[in-house]
Amino acid sequence: MNFDVGLGQYYESDSVIHKLDPRTKLFFVIVYIVAIFVARDAYAFIPLACVLVFAVILSRVPIFTILRGLRALVFIVLFTAVLNVFWTSGTEASMIFQYTVIPDTWTITLYWEGLYNAGLLAARIICLLVCTTLFFSYTTTPIELTDGIETALSPLKKIKIPVHEFAMMMTIALRFIPTLIEETNKIMNAQKARGADFNNGGLIKKAKALIPIIIPLFVSAFRRADELATAMECRGYRGGNGRTRMKKLKMHLRDLFWFLIPVLLLAGVILINIYGNGYKL
Amino acid sequence: MSLPLIKLENVSFSYPESEGGDNSFAVKNLSLEINEGEFVAILGHNGSGKSTTAKLINMILAPNSGKIFVDGKDITHKDMSEDDVFEVRKKVGMVFQNPDNQIVATVVEEDVAFGPENLGVPSDEIRKRVDEALEIVNMSEYARHAPHRLSGGQKQRVAIAGTIAMKPRCIIFDESTAMLDPIGRKEVMNTILRLNKEEKITVVLITHYMNEAVLADRVVVMKSGELYLDGTPSQVFSEPEKLWQAGLEVPQSVELMHRLNTELGTKIPLGVYDFDTVAELIKNNI
Numbered sequence: 001m002n003f004d005v006g007l008g009q010y011y012e013s014d015s016v017i018h019k020l021d022p023r024t025k026l027f028f029v030i031v032y033i034v035a036i037f038v039a040r041d042a043y044a045f046i047p048l049a050c051v052l053v054f055a056v057i058l059s060r061v062p063i064f065t066i067l068r069g070l071r072a073l074v075f076i077v078l079f080t081a082v083l084n085v086f087w088t089s090g091t092e093a094s095m096i097f098q099y100t101v102i103p104d105t106w107t108i109t110l111y112w113e114g115l116y117n118a119g120l121l122a123a124r125i126i127c128l129l130v131c132t133t134l135f136f137s138y139t140t141t142p143i144e145l146t147d148g149i150e151t152a153l154s155p156l157k158k159i160k161i162p163v164h165e166f167a168m169m170m171t172i173a174l175r176f177i178p179t180l181i182e183e184t185n186k187i188m189n190a191q192k193a194r195g196a197d198f199n200n201g202g203l204i205k206k207a208k209a210l211i212p213i214i215i216p217l218f219v220s221a222f223r224r225a226d227e228l229a230t231a232m233e234c235r236g237y238r239g240g241n242g243r244t245r246m247k248k249l250k251m252h253l254r255d256l257f258w259f260l261i262p263v264l265l266l267a268g269v270i271l272i273n274i275y276g277n278g279y280k281l
Numbered sequence: 282m283s284l285p286l287i288k289l290e291n292v293s294f295s296y297p298e299s300e301g302g303d304n305s306f307a308v309k310n311l312s313l314e315i316n317e318g319e320f321v322a323i324l325g326h327n328g329s330g331k332s333t334t335a336k337l338i339n340m341i342l343a344p345n346s347g348k349i350f351v352d353g354k355d356i357t358h359k360d361m362s363e364d365d366v367f368e369v370r371k372k373v374g375m376v377f378q379n380p381d382n383q384i385v386a387t388v389v390e391e392d393v394a395f396g397p398e399n400l401g402v403p404s405d406e407i408r409k410r411v412d413e414a415l416e417i418v419n420m421s422e423y424a425r426h427a428p429h430r431l432s433g434g435q436k437q438r439v440a441i442a443g444t445i446a447m448k449p450r451c452i453i454f455d456e457s458t459a460m461l462d463p464i465g466r467k468e469v470m471n472t473i474l475r476l477n478k479e480e481k482i483t484v485v486l487i488t489h490y491m492n493e494a495v496l497a498d499r500v501v502v503m504k505s506g507e508l509y510l511d512g513t514p515s516q517v518f519s520e521p522e523k524l525w526q527a528g529l530e531v532p533q534s535v536e537l538m539h540r541l542n543t544e545l546g547t548k549i550p551l552g553v554y555d556f557d558t559v560a561e562l563i564k565n566n567i
């Protein structure tokens with residue numbers, strides 16, 4: 001296990017996209033996702049893709065890096081696409097080919113509609129992934145993101161929702177994930193040195209072999225939590241009240257622009273849905 | 282003589298979980314004064330109550346009896362408000378043993394900012410303090426790094442920077458070098474010395490390493506929760522038998538001179554000296 005959650009994805013640069021306020025990014029991504037799911041006309045995907053390509057170019061994150069990030073999800077895209085190809089039925093006229101596997105019980109029929117649907121669904125998933133990874137992980141550090149969420153949701157504090165506490169929990173979780181992964185490795189090696197075998201045997205045996213890892217991990221996590229709480233107290237932590245921030249979030253003119261883009265995009269998508277004459281999903 | 286920065290008067294404390302009679306006191310009838318600008322090392326065997334004392338000063342724990350004053354203010358007072366506690370934490374910072382368990386944020390500079398943020402310092406001022414603190418511990422170039430990628434010594438220096446940024450009058454180091462390799466330990470010790478000499482921060486160093494303790498102005502030895510010895514390093518280390526009784530070691534040079542005195546009957550005056558002086562003393566006395 002040698003991976004880096006969240007942090008490793010960040011692509012250091014000082015592009016416009018990096019400098020956007022995290023709240024703007026949150027807004028952008030949410031409206032963009034809505035637009036993706038509202039889009040039913042094939043032509044609606046043209047502006048969706050264009051805006052995304054525009055953002056990717058501005059962010060200076062290499063296309064190659066983004067494609068590599070998608071690699072892990074190729075399977076999901078293919079799977080949904082294949083399902084759609086065979087599960088969509090169309091008209092007699094749009095049939096491409098038919099193959100009878102077992103006479104009278106199982107015939108595979110392929111329609112043009114199936115292909116279109118598969119293509120559009122794949123486009124949806126790809127847009128969704130590229131948009132969220134670009135805005136939330138390649139161009140935003142986890143801390144900016146939690147800050148953004150905390151500030152964006154801060155009105156909820158009035159109705160006693162512990163927004164600050166949730167943001168703090170997220171930060172600490174992000175901070176400790178690498179530490180705990182490292183610790184898991186250490187414990188696994190220690191148990192291996194004592195003859196534990198994690199690779200052989202059936203499912204139950206493997207699950208049982210995990211117990212001597214999970215228990216020490218929990219014990220140590222609780223000890224860490226205890227020490228961390230003491231250290232935080234010593235550093236004057238007493239919840240969100242009266243706390244200031246080193247980096248105050250500030251909206252700039254460019255943020256206005258990136259607020260408008262997804263709104264216009266959504267409007268455009270709705271118009272194309274109504275007036276466009278492309279293939280409808 | 283000005284008021285001591287920290288003063289303990291007959292302080293006793295026992296953990297509520299522990300049972301038994303007199304022996305259950307983690308700290309017993311302890312009186313101690315620490316003056317502004319001092320560098321005090323606290324030694325003692327495992328379980329002698331060093332960490333407990335530190336936590337009492339920092340109000341993580343409250344004593345069963347006795348009084349503790351920080352900067353002239355009685356912190357054992359019944360109606361200490363949350364703000365008073367806050368004031369104490371602002372004045373006395375603490376750095377612990379495991380650097381992993383005291384770093385909160387995912388970016389070094391964000392972590393250093395954590396303390397001042399809690400204190401409600403304005404943003405620009407925090408930025409300034411963070412940069413200064415990182416400069417003092419020589420970690421400026423790592424400001425934007427992720428803490429889990431740093432070495433132990435570097436992490437510990439980040440933790441120190443996080444405390445300095447709160448501008449405390451005193452920092453208590455509770456075995457802050459214990460988990461480090463020799464290089465990391467040296468880095469951290471140099472930082473601590475610089476804090477004391479250049480930044481004029483009062484330092485309380487809890488340690489098991491004698492070669493760290495000899496660098497202090499004053500050495501306090503605890504034994505089973507009680508104050509056992511208190512003096513300059515030379516005074517304390519010139520009584521090796523007492524230290525051995527307290528379950529401690531003495532610096533090797535002192536042990537060597539002591540052995541020469543007892544086995545050869547020489548009369549080398551015991552104390553803490555640098556290597557050349559030790560060599561000179563031995564040569565002159567044999």
Ligand SMILES: Nc1ncnc2c1ncn2[C@@H]1O[C@H](COP(=O)(O)OP(=O)(O)OP(=O)(O)O)[C@@H](O)[C@H]1O
Pocket residue numbers: 296298299306307325326327328329330331332333334
């Ligand atoms: N959380 C606790 N609950 C109950 N007893 C404790 C607790 N922490 C420490 N003690 C007990 O209090 C006594 C003093 O412990 P303390 O941690 O202060 O010693 P120490 O001098 O710091 O030792 P070390 O050198 O091992 O760090 C010990 O006998 C210990 O067992």
Ligand SMILES: [Mg+2]
Pocket residue numbers: 331332333455456
């Ligand atoms: Mg201790």
